[in-house]
Amino acid sequence: MSAEAGPVLAVDGLRAGYGETEVLHGVSLRVGPGETLVLLGPNGHGKTTLLRTVSGLVRARAGEVALAGRPLRGLPPDRIAALGLIQIPQGDLLYGEMTVQENLLMGAYLPTAWADREARLERVHAIFPRLRERARQQARTLSGGERRMLAIGRGLMADATLLMVDEPSLGLAPVVIDELYDRIAEIKASGLPILLVEESARRVGAIADRIALLENGEIVREGPPSELLNDPALTATYLGIA
Amino acid sequence: MSAPTASADAAPRPRSTILDLPLLVLGLLVAIAAPLLLHTSYWVRILILICIFAIVNQAWNLIMGYAGIWSFAQLALFVLGGYTTALLALHRDWPLWAGTLAGAVVATLASLVIGIPSLRLKGAYVFLLTLAFHEIFRNIFILDTDQRIGGQYGVQRFGKFDFGGDSAVERLTRVYYVALLLLVVVSAVIWKIIHSPMGLAFRSLRDSEAYALSRGVPEYRVKLLVYAISAFFTGLAGAFYANYLGSISPLNLDIGILMNQLAMIVIGGWGTFFGPIIGTVVVRLADEQLRDFDALRPLVFGLALLLSVLFLPQGIAKPLSDLKDRAAWWVEDRVGKPH
């Protein structure tokens, strides 16, 4: 929706890792206004590290990250979130001993979002009616699918300029994944740019505007889904036989 | 801050051991000569207390600094050793040397009573449980109103160490040499322990519990063992202390004394081998200097403790050892590496 000419998210030559091992060896990517970029890659090749580095939880060793032209490198994660880069983390990272409602409200922690929290709560409840039913329940009592909905719902409570979603299908039953992707498609339709990470290409075809492959800490291919998802060499790896 | 990793830095010069032996010998010579140079009862008494508290602090450092056990029952074990020898001498006519050994053994047994419920737990829990034992212990004496174990005044008149000697100074000097010998032996044993496979095991537990556990280090048993060893030395020091003074009382469990003791190992440098000894000397001497400003003493030690934790995490042992390294390199450059 913004009027900027450039990309919403620009990552250039990003290097990061843990201790002595470097996980990302210079990753560059772009997400344009209203665009959904799906990042595919096998487990342990750096997808989650990439998101955690972009959002500031892991410190970058080199390279630049910019959100709507504003450089982010070196900022702490809370400042980055305040600028509108919202991450829905792997494993959900819910507040287990707080209620569903309180978890959602924490998504609207920043002052402008907090002022508007009731309306946002309505909106999230409209997308995930289950969360309204469970409002007073403690988050740790939720099922896997509900937890994922809550994590996404919490992300939607914020003023997002861009949403980063880390493996939304992880550990969920196929029916639940289908429902979840329907919801993500709705979010995409609202015009919010999305950077989504998955291990399997199975369900991303419908929502991806572009797909990038991350292997061994580097982007090895990038292109429209029509091209990548029809490449037999790739479908063998990313659609799997499982 | 986010510059690429500092691999460009020159590799630090390896430590040199060239001065270690000379310094150790020098230190021992100073310790042996000290009572002859400071030939007054006042100074020799201070030297004796330094030796006794240095043993307590070496034993404390073994568990706090090396094994990562946050035990604050140290003084309780110390006092228990003292009471054991005092009561055995008073009621059972045990000789003082046998009472001293008994004190060490009783403290060891007590450490098992404390350690078995505490050492499965971690950090904050160990701290509080051991402090709870300290308080229980202190209260047992305070509540002993019919004075079966001496009540709040403690036990006196059960005898005193006497290793002979013509004058008061001479007698004290002999006690001092025995205390010094104990300190040297205890330190040597602790050095051995730290550098044994078990020492490696508990130091790895302190630094990375997850790693050590994954390598199959039996955490609980190792901790219990090192805790018992530390308690043996602590009880020994406590019994020696009681036999030297000819009295022991619950005043030794005063929270101020505990703080003083803590200041010694923190300011000296816990987790370093000589830190506790250096800290004992420094704090003890400072304490003497502050005699005339009694009311200010806790304030000064509180501030020193705070500043030390904040700015000298490894105590004054660290700058001293850096200094030693530099001196050793200088010597090395002059005379060449010994091989």
Added chain:
Amino acid sequence: MSQIPLVLYQGAVLGAIYALMALGFTLIYGSLRFLNLSLGSLFTLGAYVAWVVSAGIGLPPLVGLVVAFVLVGIVGAGIHEVAVRPLVGRPGWEIATIISTLAVGIVIQQLIQIVWGPRNQGMPDLMSGSARVGPVLVVQYQRVAVVVVAVAVMAALWWLLTRTRHGLAIRAVAQNRDAALLGGVSANRIFLLVMALGSGLAAVSGVLLSTVMVSLNPTVGLAYALRGLVVTLFGGLGSITGTLWAAFIIGLFESFVAVYFGEGWKLPALFVFLIVVLVVRPSGLAGVSAEERT
């Protein structure tokens, strides 16, 4: 048997005061994962501040209570900046912060002694008068007022933690720091807030206790800090509801020991009780195993 109303009455008063103290420990532990041992002295400092305001200046004791909460809260935030924040994250910082806050506690206690002297002081009552209830029990209005104030403070705390932005953030940081950071919460600001709040609660606890004790002196905080710690561990470190239960159970236990065995046995009995509890159930009242709570 006839003593039971007395046990319940005294237990409720003690429980209410211990709860405030222990909530300070548990809020701080929950967020920052360390024991703030300066709380014992801040407990004393709070009582002295209220004493100056009410006995010295002559304002109502409740004003003294509020002033103590605010001033000691600011001191607590200062302690965080000076003695805690520089250490957090260093190797061995958990024990380093225990020692640094203990040292700060000693310094504060000594300063109190220098400023106000070591003598006992009497704190003015919140209310005077009493009523006889049944054969053994004389209820002093003063003590009832203490319980009412303590419960009101706890209710306010509950409202803060469940209804306000920063209160929710305090719990969020305690439960999942990464998630809170990703939600835009500045953990450092929350830590500062928690240290101020926990210190303020210790101060309120000190004010209330000194109104039911006969006297106030610079060293009172120590024994109560120990009790606060026992309550905190018994409740399960970091758990707020567990702490509340533990405070009242321990208040009752202490008052039972005091009535049937004598005042002097309160503290030792309490420690034996704690040791037994932690051996049988290392997690305390509230769930999570102590072995997981590093």
